[in-house]
Amino acid sequence: MGAGVALHADSITIRGGQPLNGRIELKGAKNLVTKAMVAALLGDTPSVLKDVPDISDVRVVRGLLDVHGVKITDGEEDGELHLDPGAVESAHMADIDAHAGSSRIPILFCGPLLHRLGEAFIPDLGGCRIGDRPIDFHLDVLRTFGAVVEKLPSGIRLSAPTGLRGAKIELPYPSVGATEQVLLTAVRSEGITELRGAAIEPEIMDLINILQKMGAIISVDTDRVIRIEGVTALSGYSHRALFDRNEAASWAAAALATEGDIFVGGARQSEMLTFLNVFRKVGGEFEIHEDGIRFYHPGTALNPVIIETDVHPGFMTDWQQPLVVALTKAQGVSIVHETVYEKRFGFVDALVEMGATIQIHRECLGGQACRFGQRNFNHSAVISGPSTLHGADIVVPDLRGGFSHLIAALSAEGTSRVSNVGIISRGYERFLEKLQLLGADFTIEG
Ligand code: EPU
Numbered sequence: 001m002g003a004g005v006a007l008h009a010d011s012i013t014i015r016g017g018q019p020l021n022g023r024i025e026l027k028g029a030k031n032l033v034t035k036a037m038v039a040a041l042l043g044d045t046p047s048v049l050k051d052v053p054d055i056s057d058v059r060v061v062r063g064l065l066d067v068h069g070v071k072i073t074d075g076e077e078d079g080e081l082h083l084d085p086g087a088v089e090s091a092h093m094a095d096i097d098a099h100a101g102s103s104r105i106p107i108l109f110c111g112p113l114l115h116r117l118g119e120a121f122i123p124d125l126g127g128c129r130i131g132d133r134p135i136d137f138h139l140d141v142l143r144t145f146g147a148v149v150e151k152l153p154s155g156i157r158l159s160a161p162t163g164l165r166g167a168k169i170e171l172p173y174p175s176v177g178a179t180e181q182v183l184l185t186a187v188r189s190e191g192i193t194e195l196r197g198a199a200i201e202p203e204i205m206d207l208i209n210i211l212q213k214m215g216a217i218i219s220v221d222t223d224r225v226i227r228i229e230g231v232t233a234l235s236g237y238s239h240r241a242l243f244d245r246n247e248a249a250s251w252a253a254a255a256l257a258t259e260g261d262i263f264v265g266g267a268r269q270s271e272m273l274t275f276l277n278v279f280r281k282v283g284g285e286f287e288i289h290e291d292g293i294r295f296y297h298p299g300t301a302l303n304p305v306i307i308e309t310d311v312h313p314g315f316m317t318d319w320q321q322p323l324v325v326a327l328t329k330a331q332g333v334s335i336v337h338e339t340v341y342e343k344r345f346g347f348v349d350a351l352v353e354m355g356a357t358i359q360i361h362r363e364c365l366g367g368q369a370c371r372f373g374q375r376n377f378n379h380s381a382v383i384s385g386p387s388t389l390h391g392a393d394i395v396v397p398d399l400r401g402g403f404s405h406l407i408a409a410l411s412a413e414g415t416s417r418v419s420n421v422g423i424i425s426r427g428y429e430r431f432l433e434k435l436q437l438l439g440a441d442f443t444i445e446g
Contacts, residue, residue, distance in 0.1 A: 007432040009444040011419035016391060016412035019260035019297070020438040026248060026266035026292075027053040027079050028241025030427045032203040034061045034105045035180050036210050036241060040083035041070060041112035042188060043214055047236035052079045053244070053429035060103040067095040068113070083236075088116045097154060101126040103426075107138050107177065110158055111185025114147055120158045128398035128423075131341035137171055137178035144169055145185050145193075166191035166230050173371070174199040174224060174311045180207060186228035187216040193228040200224060201312040202271040206242040213237040245271045246318040247428060250403050252295035253322035254438075256284045257329060257411040261296035262438060269293065274315050278323070281305050282330060304332035304385065308366040309340050317341055321400040324348065325407045327383045328356040334383040337366030342377035347401030350394040351408055354416075357384040391416040399427045406431075410440055417445070 028051035038061065040047040052058055062072055062081075069089040073082045099106060104127035113120035127133060139149050139156075145164040150157045166189045171178055179199040186193035198204075200220070208218050208226075214237045217229040248267035252275070255262040269276065269288045279286060279295070283302040287294040304327065309317040317340035327334040328351060338344050348358045358381055364373040365380035372379045391414030396402035402424040409416035424431055435442065 007430070007444065008425070009421055009432060009446065011417060011445040012421055012432070012442045013445055014406070014409040014416045014418060015441040016389070016410050016414060016416060018258070018410065018439055018441050020254050020258045020410065020435070020440060021261045022438045023263040023265055024251060024434045024437060026243045026264060027051045027429055029203050029244040029246070030055060030057055031176070031246070032206050033058060033241045034103075035108055035184070035203075035207050036239065037061045037065060037081070037083060038105065038108045038112060039184060039207065039210055039214070040236065041065070041068070041085050041088060041109070041116060042184070042234045043085055043236040044233055045236040046082055046084040046086070048075065048238040049081045049083065050075075050077060050079060050240040052081050052241065054079070055429050056426045057103050057105065060099055061105050064096070064099050064106055064109065067091040085116075090117055090119065093121065096121055096123050100124040100155065103127060104133070104177065107135055108180055108184055110138070110142055110147070111145070111164070111181065114158060114160045114164060114185070115188045118160055121155055122158070123155045128400070130344040130346070130398055137173070137175050138181045141169055141178055141181050142185065145189055164189040166193035166228065168194045169196070171195070171197035173197070176201055176204065179204055179226070183207060183211060183218070183226070183228065186230060187211050187218070188232070188234060189230040191230055193230070195226045195228070196224065198224045198226045199311055202242060202245065210237050210239050213239060242271070243267060245275070246316065248272060248293065249275050249316070249319040250322045250400070250428070252279055252284065252286070253326050254407045254410070255295040256282065256297055256302065256326040257407045259297040260438070261294070263292055263294045265292040267293040274313055275319055278305060278307060278315060282323075282326060301386070302326065302330035304330045304334040306335045308337040311340065317344060318400050320344065321347055321404040322407055324358070324381065324383060325351065325404050325411065328358070328385050328387045328389065329411070330385045332385065334385070335365050336381045336383070337364060337370070338379045338381070339366065339370035339372065342372045342375070342379055345378055345381055346397045347404050348381060350392065350405055351389070353394070354389040354392045354408055354412055356387045356389060358382065388413060390414050393417045394419070396420040396423050399423055403428060406435070
């Protein structure tokens with residue numbers, strides 16, 4: 001997929017201090033395309049998905065669809081996938097197991113496989129270690145639809161001896177994945193499903209667009225209520241994926257932290273309203289164009305901000321990590337209260353080693369107490385700036401934290417060795433080529 005040979009690396013040496021300037025192009029959102037690929041399992045005819053990025057999460061889902069008999073071919077356009085579910089079949093345990101620990105998406109195969117095959121086996125999940133990330137909501141939801149769930153040492157086995165039926169469901173927290181689980185299961189379950197407490201992220205809305213194209217009947221009401229009328233058959237879809245707003249926000253933060261100027265082709269305003277407000281409060285400048293958004297450093301001092309991460313339409317947790325690097329350069333004290341994942345500040349140790357002043361607290365340092373207060377989770381950060389970062393040897397801990405480390409090294413004085421950068425390709429397509437395009441000074445170590 002894609003033109004040219006992609007650069008790969010385990011570790012890179014970055015010579016910092018160079019502003020990132022230029023234009024990069026986004027493809028579809030990681031957090032939509034992977035689910036859209038799973039949705040293709042529900043159709044009786046082939047689907048076409050456009051703007052699929054070449055990232056490792058996509059490769060994992062592709063592999064898992066492949067072992068279940070979905071024929072996937074590349075289309076003419078860069079990032080176009082054709083998914084033919086005409087010969088879906090049960091996969092061999094060993095083939096499924098080969099995908100254990102590599103992504104969180106396999107849990108979303110449950111509903112579609114139960115509809116297609118009456119049974120499913122899901123390998124152990126992977127994904128970033130940014131919290132415990134339980135799957136209790138997913139399993140409760142599936143049981144409510146009538147699935148029998150059996151936990152095994154190597155994964156989860158599911159069956160639906162009496163079929164799947166629509167139900168009234170209320171999520172304890174507006175989980176993105178559990179909402180997708182409900183959608184992907186309810187569309188072909190018998191009768192009506194009413195989901196309360198649903199997540200309403202733009203990526204979920206785009207998944208609903210796809211399911212509607214396939215023939216589903218889904219209404220999104222006020223107050224996080226989604227109603228789904230089950231249908232007996234769905235067809236394939238043709239869809240261009242929503243752009244990756246998390247990647248857009250990451251490059252925006254990179255422009256700010258490196259005092260650069262980056263045009264993010266494909267970024268759109270409406271899905272980024274909340275981010276843009278915060279970016280402006282920090283002092284970042286942006287221009288909205290028809291084909292993207294230009295993000296740039298103002299050339300003057302940056303301002304501190306108080307941020308609380310939240311579910312949509314709040315400030316996304318995935319935006320927090322890259323922005324923290326820019327906040328180390330702001331004049332004054334910023335506070336970030338992380339309310340979505342309890343352990344998403346592991347990446348700051350490296351920033352502190354590089355000269356940032358960041359303290360992490362167990363207390364909820366936000367407008368309201370969150371689920372993690374009084375529970376020993378270090379989930380609030382106090383960042384005092386401005387700091388001059390200096391190069392260090394750092395190890396990437398997770399996807400967004402890894403991108404933050406890259407930005408930190410690029411904005412630091414001197415040389416940094418950043419290892420384990422492979423993780424970053426889970427969610428950022430061709431990030432090394434993009435860094436080259438933007439004028440970053442780095443060499444690939446291996
Ligand atoms: N949760 C539970 N039980 C569950 C499911 C979730 O307690 O059964 C909790 C989680 O532990 C977490 C909170 O609910 O504290 C929110 O989790 P959610 O289910 O919303 O997250 P997710 O579906 O696992 C997706 C994205 C994340 C993104 C979150 C929040 C994908 C593949 N991942 O995760 O993306 O941060 O929604 O928007 O869509 C990333 O891209 O770097 C990333 C981590």
